[in-house]
Amino acid sequence: MAIDVRHNQSDAFKDMMANTSQQDAPPRFSITRILLSNEFGLLVLIVLFATIFATISPAFLSKFSLYALGRTAAVNIMIGFSMMVVIITGGLNLSVGAIGVSAAMFSGLLMESFGMPWPLAVAGGLAVGAALGAINGIIIVRTGLHSFIITLATMSIFFGIMIFLTHAESYRGISPVFTGFGRMKLFSIISPLLLVTIVVALGLSVLFRFTALGREFLATGANERAAELSGIRVQRMITYCHMLSGVLAGVAGLMLVSRTGAAIPSMAGQLGQDWLLPAFLGPVLGGTLLTGGRVSVLGTLLGSFLVTMLTTGLLLMQVGAFWVQTYLGLLLLFAVLVDLVRRSYLQRRKLI
Amino acid sequence: MSDTISKTVFHADNITKTFPGVVALDEARITLLEGSIHALLGENGAGKSTLIKVITGVHQPDSGIMTLNGQVFEPHSTRDAIAKGVGVVHQERNLIPRFSIAENIFLEKLSAHPMRPINYRQLFRDARKWLDLLGIDADPSLPVSRLSVAKTQLVEIAKALSLNSKILLLDEPTASLTSHETDTLFAILRRLKSDGVSLMFVSHKLEEVQEICDQVTVLRDGRNACESRPLAGLDRQAVVRLMIGRNEQIPDWSARDRSGEETVLELKNVATSLGHKGIDLSLHKGEIAGLYGLVGAGRSELAKAILGKYAITDGSVLLHGKKVEIKSVADAVGKYRIGYVSEDRKSEGLILLHSVLENVGVPVWRRLANLFAPLTNRAIREHTEPYIRKLEVRTPSLDQNMGNLSGGNQQKVSVAKWLAAEVQILIIDEPSVGIDIKTKAYLHELIRELSDQGTAILLITSDMPEMIALADRIIVMNDYQVRGEISNTRVYDTMSQGIMNLIQGEDMSAEEAAPAAS
Ligand SMILES: Nc1ncnc2c1ncn2[C@@H]1O[C@H](COP(=O)(O)OP(=O)(O)OP(=O)(O)O)[C@@H](O)[C@H]1O
Ligand SMILES: [Mg+2]
Numbered sequence: 001m002a003i004d005v006r007h008n009q010s011d012a013f014k015d016m017m018a019n020t021s022q023q024d025a026p027p028r029f030s031i032t033r034i035l036l037s038n039e040f041g042l043l044v045l046i047v048l049f050a051t052i053f054a055t056i057s058p059a060f061l062s063k064f065s066l067y068a069l070g071r072t073a074a075v076n077i078m079i080g081f082s083m084m085v086v087i088i089t090g091g092l093n094l095s096v097g098a099i100g101v102s103a104a105m106f107s108g109l110l111m112e113s114f115g116m117p118w119p120l121a122v123a124g125g126l127a128v129g130a131a132l133g134a135i136n137g138i139i140i141v142r143t144g145l146h147s148f149i150i151t152l153a154t155m156s157i158f159f160g161i162m163i164f165l166t167h168a169e170s171y172r173g174i175s176p177v178f179t180g181f182g183r184m185k186l187f188s189i190i191s192p193l194l195l196v197t198i199v200v201a202l203g204l205s206v207l208f209r210f211t212a213l214g215r216e217f218l219a220t221g222a223n224e225r226a227a228e229l230s231g232i233r234v235q236r237m238i239t240y241c242h243m244l245s246g247v248l249a250g251v252a253g254l255m256l257v258s259r260t261g262a263a264i265p266s267m268a269g270q271l272g273q274d275w276l277l278p279a280f281l282g283p284v285l286g287g288t289l290l291t292g293g294r295v296s297v298l299g300t301l302l303g304s305f306l307v308t309m310l311t312t313g314l315l316l317m318q319v320g321a322f323w324v325q326t327y328l329g330l331l332l333l334f335a336v337l338v339d340l341v342r343r344s345y346l347q348r349r350k351l352i
Numbered sequence: 353m354s355d356t357i358s359k360t361v362f363h364a365d366n367i368t369k370t371f372p373g374v375v376a377l378d379e380a381r382i383t384l385l386e387g388s389i390h391a392l393l394g395e396n397g398a399g400k401s402t403l404i405k406v407i408t409g410v411h412q413p414d415s416g417i418m419t420l421n422g423q424v425f426e427p428h429s430t431r432d433a434i435a436k437g438v439g440v441v442h443q444e445r446n447l448i449p450r451f452s453i454a455e456n457i458f459l460e461k462l463s464a465h466p467m468r469p470i471n472y473r474q475l476f477r478d479a480r481k482w483l484d485l486l487g488i489d490a491d492p493s494l495p496v497s498r499l500s501v502a503k504t505q506l507v508e509i510a511k512a513l514s515l516n517s518k519i520l521l522l523d524e525p526t527a528s529l530t531s532h533e534t535d536t537l538f539a540i541l542r543r544l545k546s547d548g549v550s551l552m553f554v555s556h557k558l559e560e561v562q563e564i565c566d567q568v569t570v571l572r573d574g575r576n577a578c579e580s581r582p583l584a585g586l587d588r589q590a591v592v593r594l595m596i597g598r599n600e601q602i603p604d605w606s607a608r609d610r611s612g613e614e615t616v617l618e619l620k621n622v623a624t625s626l627g628h629k630g631i632d633l634s635l636h637k638g639e640i641a642g643l644y645g646l647v648g649a650g651r652s653e654l655a656k657a658i659l660g661k662y663a664i665t666d667g668s669v670l671l672h673g674k675k676v677e678i679k680s681v682a683d684a685v686g687k688y689r690i691g692y693v694s695e696d697r698k699s700e701g702l703i704l705l706h707s708v709l710e711n712v713g714v715p716v717w718r719r720l721a722n723l724f725a726p727l728t729n730r731a732i733r734e735h736t737e738p739y740i741r742k743l744e745v746r747t748p749s750l751d752q753n754m755g756n757l758s759g760g761n762q763q764k765v766s767v768a769k770w771l772a773a774e775v776q777i778l779i780i781d782e783p784s785v786g787i788d789i790k791t792k793a794y795l796h797e798l799i800r801e802l803s804d805q806g807t808a809i810l811l812i813t814s815d816m817p818e819m820i821a822l823a824d825r826i827i828v829m830n831d832y833q834v835r836g837e838i839s840n841t842r843v844y845d846t847m848s849q850g851i852m853n854l855i856q857g858e859d860m861s862a863e864e865a866a867p868a869a870s
Contacts, residue, residue, distance in 0.1 A: 210726035231685025
């Protein structure tokens with residue numbers, strides 16, 4: 001019997017549910033469920049491409065290459081998370097890059113001009129991220145306009161103000177402890193930044209699985225009207241999600257500062273736009289529904305990792321940087337198609 | 353067989369359809385005759401909607417054969433079925449909320465010629481015809497999202513009628529209609545029948561079935577409990593036995609008077625931003641007060657105003673004798689312990705994307721979670737399972753997506769969620785829409801038990817027998833005002849007459865206030 005995975009079920013209930021179906025119910029942790037999951041699909045793709053890259057260019061598996069891959073992935077995954085927590089509300093946040101850079105620049109300012117110790121400066125930067133996210137959230141719930149429009153506007157506004165205040169100058173007086181962190185190697189291949197990302201991922205998983213707040217975020221994203229009538233403060237939840245997005249963007253920005261040793265206004269490109277591709281690709285590949293209400297933290301992690309790996313691998317194979325974007329696009333299309341075929345195959349075989 | 357003259361138009365043989373963990377149809381059979389209204393009956397989850405979806409090409413059967421006018425019929429989409437003369441009103445609403453009533457009614461026709469410019473004047477005029485026929489009092493240019501649940505259902509029916517199908521399948525078309533609108537619909541169905549149309553009718557209201565149907569098929573767990581036999585000669589209890597395997601339980605609760613208990617909720621001369629005026633209403637501890645009215649009387653709207661979703665513009669709301677201002681639904685639920693079971697489970701009651709367990713737990717999450725213990729599925733399950741069990745929610749597991757449950761089972765979860773929430777005041781809006789007669793009795797027991805434990809219940813229902821079975825006192829509303837109240841003697845005829853008299857009052861036009869058929 002498949003149903004007995006659950007505990008504490010009275011026999012009557014078991015019988016009743018068993019009677020409903022003449023077949024066995026799909027158990028929670030069945031092999032087919034795992035095979036069908038997005039996460040598994042991504043894992044397969046990661047292994048597949050890693051094998052291809054390693055075969056073509058053995059340098060791909062060198063210690064340094066793996067270290068660099070982990071370090072870059074750490075930042076990209078964080079950027080993906082920053083978008084993910086807003087996508088679950090059915091919205092999006094185009095200003096992730098602008099917020100991330102603003103937070104990083106503020107920390108840089110605190111360290112260089114005010115000589116603050118790095119933990120305080122980091123806290124200050126994250127506070128700026130939260131505040132800018134809150135501004136997004138509040139405008140969105142107050143106006144009732146779609147987050148696309150609002151964050152498109154605030155992207156330019158935040159970035160513009162940041163450039164105005166910093167005169168587009170970089171802060172290079174970063175605490176050596178802080179930059180050392182981004183250059184440290186654990187067991188000669190693991191970057192501490194990757195550990196930060198993993199801790200954040202665990203935190204987010206706990207949030208969405210084991211707290212009322214996280215579940216209320218998802219309920220709001222899935223059906224705002226039903227959530228409201230169930231007693232959830234939907235407007236507040238949307239604002240919180242944007243704040244969380246701002247904080248996570250700030251963490252990503254600070255990780256870049258720690259890695260490069262400077263807070264540079266152009267580190268996410270013009271208006272922070274360079275972050276948008278990784279921000280969307282991770283969650284979307286990972287199976288977070290664009291319409292909101294469903295999240296996969298592990299999926300986003302794997303999705304962002306896959307994208308980072310493809311980029312690194314292509315650069316390593318000396319594909320011109322110009323072509324990388326094109327290949328990346330094609331590979332992604334391929335990846336999504338493979339996923340589609342896998343699902344429809346399993347569905348036809350009645351495995352879903 | 354008395355009806356040997358009638359021609360067989362449609363036949364389905366040994367249809368089997370499975371979903372993961374569920375055999376929805378197990379060699380089901382049905383035969384539809386020309387000029388006949390065929391009742392398709394069965395408990396919640398018996399497979400009625402699935403059979404209709406197979407016939408209309410929404411689902412492909414795993415095995416089995418269908419024939420239409422003697423020829424093999426294998427529709428691969430709804431559009432294909434429509435083209436071959438099979439129309440349908442599904443149990444769940446499928447209209448496009450932002451489109452106008454007229455656009456929705458003629459969607460099929462419009463999308464057949466996507467490039468042709470739309471003549472809106474003509475479209476609205478054509479739509480008007482169908483609206484008048486069904487007695488829908490609404491402008492055809494109004495977006496569907498602005499309509500009440502009942503009117504949306506009528507528009508859906510108008511849409512199906514406009515296709516002039518030879519076979520028309522109606523999946524619980526009367527679920528959210530009052531008896532007045534149902535009568536109008538039945539007049540139309542009878543006319544279609546005499547024109548030779550073959551109709552299939554699904555309903556959990558057996559009075560309706562006996563009033564209008566001539567053939568019957570009963571499904572049990574996806575199998576035929578009886579197949580395409582004449583309804584004549586089967587009385588209500590015989591039908592019930594075919595459906596649930598035993599006789600119906602009819603509770604015999606004596607009249608109850610709770611007006612001596614503490615007044616939990618009181619409205620004094622309340623007006624709302626939606627147009628309610630001079631509403632006086634009180635609700636006592638442990639009482640079930642019924643709120644009756646025709647569609648459009650403003651009952652659900654009043655409920656939402658009490659909850660703080662709409663503004664109260666005048667008068668006062670008192671909870672336990674203290675004047676309060678409820679600013680948001682979250683305050684109503686979290687601070688004042690007021691719950692609301694919505695009449696519209698699909699858009700307001702449930703999150704179809706999420707699992708059964710996640711839905712049923714929403715109101716208790718905050719209470720079950722605290723800083724020191726994580727909120728686990730196990731805790732939620734322990735808290736809510738007794739209600740899910742008592743209402744016999746049929747699902748392969750509590751992790752099943754809400755959207756995969758049958759309509760009636762979704763409704764059960766939408767009610768169970770609030771029964772489990774341990775609120776002090778519970779407003780229940782049309783709780784038994786789409787629930788089968790067996791579970792309906794359990795539901796009524798649960799509601800009665802809850803009130804015995806002290807919960808004050810405000811019951812909104814258009815189902816007169818339900819109202820008379822449950823309410824201690826019935827408050828009658830019409831046109832966003834309270835018309836009066838009577839205490840429930842539980843004698844059906846005098847009660848329904850008394851209620852109708854109150855609704856008609858002095859200023860009602862006689863036409864609108866047609867008495868409810870029992
Ligand atoms: N898309 C689906 N995926 C999984 N299970 C499904 C799906 N559709 C229906 N089912 C299951 O098939 C069974 C039959 O459902 P169906 O909707 O046909 O019942 P019904 O007789 O119409 O019930 P109701 O009176 O509640 O409307 C139920 O157990 C339901 O959970
Ligand atoms: Mg159904």
